[in-house]
Amino acid sequence: MAKGKSRMSQEVNAGSMADIAFLLLIFFLVTTTIASDKGILNVLPPKLDPNNPPPEIDKNERNIFTILVNANDDLLVEGEYRESADGLDEEIKMFVLNFAAPDEDAQALFNSLPASLRAQAKRDPESSDHPGEAVVSIKTNRGTSYEKFLEVFDLAKKAYFDIYAERVNLDTDEYRTLTGKDEAEEALIDKGKEGIPMAISIAEPDKIGS
């Protein structure tokens, strides 16, 4: 008696399961946009207080690496005209690591650097005194394209990240992906940056010729 019933198949027909899953899959495939939250971080200067103007800073011209970009996306790097920004990262790196006239702290910093970075110190009296003083200044025009600006800014960042990474014996990409989520990473980040501030100054664009 009971055996007669068990002849009916007890399995649920799962043949169409794949079709249902496919339908859902296609829906999510179509609606997916993989979010990209990557970019170049920048911290803007604080707003100008009319009652409290920023102090005039006397910096020697040799301590400033000036990059001007005009409305035609031409560059003027340290007074020299050029069309493309290629190789700018190496030049900024050389500029920062120049150590022409290091003071006591900077000399200690110099001694703490790995030999590969120390070898790059040219000690050119026309270039920066030491990394603490060196500033990279980027000035654009209102007509400069955003793409060009980002390219130059990107290269300036690359120069600094290269130095930081070389100090802690990492690849530049590895150093950049450090987020400081645990103490070991944070220590590594700080060790790279110590004494070499990332001084990239972005001047207000001028209005001429736009």
Added chain:
Amino acid sequence: MAKFKKKTKTSESIPTSALPDIIFMLLFFFMVTTVLREQEILVEQKIPQATQLQKLQKKTLISYIYIGKPKNTALYGSEPRVQANDALMNTTDIVQWVNRERDALPEADRGMITISMKVDKDVKMGPISDVQTELREADARRVLYASVGKVVRN
């Protein structure tokens, strides 16, 4: 003839019982990575390339601002415009918008608000500097220039 027929004893059908599992696995992957777009982008967005990309840890701190030429030029003109949330706005409204975004954050995180600027390649620096002046005014000074990775050729 009979000798040949013996060979066809092996079953010819591929077992498909594991197919739903494979499909489900794919499905879960896409379900997890999906961000349903809650807002329509009204301006053109061709994000420029860069190499020195950094990723932010806390996504909740990011507010997005889109700058580019409007897609609907008949309605909004062809000059670059600023979009935040789902509407275009004037640069003078940015301070207000930043303050609203900041109020939505928990109190401890308010100083760390980061504005991700998604700017079209073809925009000039003029409008961007105007926006940045407003951001300085609103004291939201952490800015992320959104960009996509560039393949470096050696």
